[in-house]
Amino acid sequence: MNKGDHLFLVDGSAYIFRAYHALPPLTRKSDGLPVGAVSGFCNMLWKLVEESRDTSVGVAPTHFAVIFDHSSTTFRNELYADYKANREAPPEDLVPQFALIREAVRAFDLPCIEKQGFEADDLIATYTRHAVEAGGDVTIVSSDKDLMQLVGPRVILYDQMKDKRLGPDEVKEKFGVHPDKMIDLQALVGDTSDNVPGVPGIGPKTAAQLLDEYGDLETLLERAAEIKQNKRRENLIAFADQARLSKTLVTLDQNTPLDVPLDDLFIHEPDGEKLISFLKAMEFTSLTRRAAAQLGTDASEVESAAIAVDTPARGPDLDPAGSAVAAPGAGDAALPLTPAALVESRRAAAAASVFDHSAYVTIRDAATLLAWMDEARETGLLAFDTEASSLSAMKCDLVGVSFATRAGRAAYVPLAHVSPSGEADLLSDKAVEDEIGPQLPIDEALAILKPVLEDDAVLKIGQNVKYDYLVMRRHGITMAPFDDTMLISYALDASASLAGHGMDELSERFLGHKPMSYKELCGSGKGARPIAACAIDKVTAYAAEDADVTLRLWQVLKPRLVAEGLATVYERLERPLVAVLARMEERGIKVDRQILSRLSGRFAQKQAGLEAEIAEIAGETFNPGSPKQLGEVLFGKLGLPGGKKTKSGQWSTDVRVLEDLAAEGHPLPRRIVDWRQLTKLKGTYTDTLPGHMDAQGRIHTSYSMASTTTGRLSSSEPNLQNIPVRTEEGRAIRTAFVAPAGHSLVSADYSQIELRILAHIADIPQLKEAFREGLDIHAMTASEMFGVPVEGMPSEIRRRAKAINFGIIYGISAFGLANQLSIPRDEAGTYIKRYFERFPGIRDYMDSTKAFAKEHGHVETLFGRRVHYPDIRSPNASVRAFNERAAINAPIQGTAADIIRRAMIRMEPALADAGLSARMLLQVHDELIFEVEDDQIDATLPVVRRVMEEAALPVVQLSVPIEVDAKAAANWDEAH
């Protein structure tokens, strides 16, 4: 190659996929051979060759090569096993075309280059380097951003589809960095399609900005501590090595050994006959005609080539019917069936999962649905998932259901899909059916599903079953029995550092597979469409995949319960609660709209008054809701002494700061505090709750069983576990929670449950004694610590002791206690020391819990619930300390959570046995709320109290009494 020569390098593999996806699927030759991608490839290549002859556009090539990936594993996999790990297997009908495409390149008389163990990109990089060193120019035909790093004064990238040429300036414009910084940029951003990790939270824009500021990746990583934004700084520090690894992954190898030297890529005149004969064999008539005309060959005189195609035999891991994950019974039978062996075989099988969307079935008639239900009866298993119009189980409409009977075998039944064109109202039913195909009438489909969903002999498997359970209940079906993969995962792996138990996450973790996302299906933001208006074949792929994933997750996770000794936790504390919570959510609690609206009005008035005063005092109108603006007014304009700063360096304006300022006599902070409280009450409660009411005036919260680490429930949409109680104005909101005529609300709450549990677990004689005698526990603590008699104790002393008691439960620190009591840290330290002297059992408990957690990586409640704290071994002292405190708290908080769960599970049968109609509505961690017929109140209270007080029995007999206060009243405020 000489100066002035021009090398064209075609990224053949990228070309193939573009050709495949650009063309309608399943283009076949007359004998059935799929050739769609070959056709697209030939057309693109032909066009490229034609264009490149036209010297008016660019420089005509003197050298030319088409370069392919050879194998899926390269040297990069040695650096990083997961490289390209989430690449899906190529579509089935594309596989036989790979060989044909290489044939095509040869027919064009062009060099066809690939090399074992190297990616096409590395070969391209190496040829590019050789060409540039020889003084030539290079055009790389590809749009892959991985190749941008090669762009330079003599090297451009050509996107043939878009007819765009990218030189250094265009790269800079597109990515914000020059090509020589592309590698650093890619290392930061990562690449999901190649599974290059990058740094989380850094996208192309941020990366470009950071590189612009710091110059290059290494400098950036070294100086990461200077970055202002919290999350960004932490990620850059935590993932620095990951960024460096990413950099080596994305850096192309320019020194690949070449089997074909650069000079051999010299172009020569194509052999017309060879090309025409190939094109004829492929039955590409129009391209044959064009090529014949251009090359001056008479196509009719050329014999069609004999093309031998080997369709590779499908390996077992490509079998969509799913030997990938063994069906229970079949694949497992040969194993020694110890729990651990079963777990291991399932884990290995699941990790090798292959998903094939094209194997999923859309069911549009009764006969097919019946046949699937027969299959479920045979296997005794049915993974089941409902698709509905929203995430709110109590409000949504059913759109379709999907299920799987074994790994890889899954189907979707569309039930209420509408026209994607969005003209549902204008179209007749007939027109809709013509557009989207027939759907089983919803009643007919549910009638077929019902006997199986209610069949004792068929285990239903779901992910977050409570949702599906509720949706089906609203259609008259009560699912049973069932397993819930989310709850199994929660019982197994509840952890502070591992994120969650959502299906996508579990799938990636256990199956190594990223399922189609809801966004991918329906879009997001403005472009989002309801699932009912999405193309049914896409919904089939999505929904059936969910059922398939759920089934496979169950196969991996369920055996772990026994192997890890958590079956009891799952079966006694998790699974039975699903239906209990579902019924509570279904019932909802009655709310008086009038009371809320009156409160809103009152709050609004006060709020307006305060706003006027605030503006008056500040001498300007500003938004008191903006901590930023408020900080400027208080500490800038008014020059008040600023105290704390927040993590991001702003002045803190939280209650504590404002209260302190108010104590110093300035009128503004007090009003801000009041304004904030009113705004909170109004915005979060009185204004918002009415929007959650149904036509009957009831609010149905949704409980999450798997979103806390400790075993507590959480409540959302709306959160009914944080309804105000502390202040009088806040409590007024509780008066709006009422019972219907002839009924009252009963509130029953455990008294000091966590402290009692602490007294039991840590075995503290004085505490246990005090609880047995029914003494004031905080006063007793104060008396022990400060030597003050309980009689006539100043309230401040008791307050401090109370804070310490709570602090102990929270895994006390001098810092935290000092903060809570607004006292110096050394004083708080002295308190803690004295506490430990008085109650040495507490220190022993804390030390042994920490030691246990460090050794095992988890702690346990009295009922065996496990909470994992892997980070308790962190080298970072503050991370470690945080995990230690959490590990101390978890057995206490978690045991309390277990106890109330047990009470809830036993409550309904106990009430029924007593012939009572009381209905459990809400749970607020240590409190249960019921709706009770007025004439049954006296009979109900003792039953409720007894079930709650005896909930730990017979598994655990606490050495302190458990006490429950229960009261009936017209509204929640008075009952509490």
Added chain:
DNA sequence: CGCTCCTAACC
């Protein structure tokens, strides 16, 4: 539009 930060409601 979506994310982070700050604040605040609860046990």
Added chain:
DNA sequence: AGGTTAGGAGCGA
């Protein structure tokens, strides 16, 4: 200081 959910501000894509 342990465990949560929610709303508004502010910012960047």
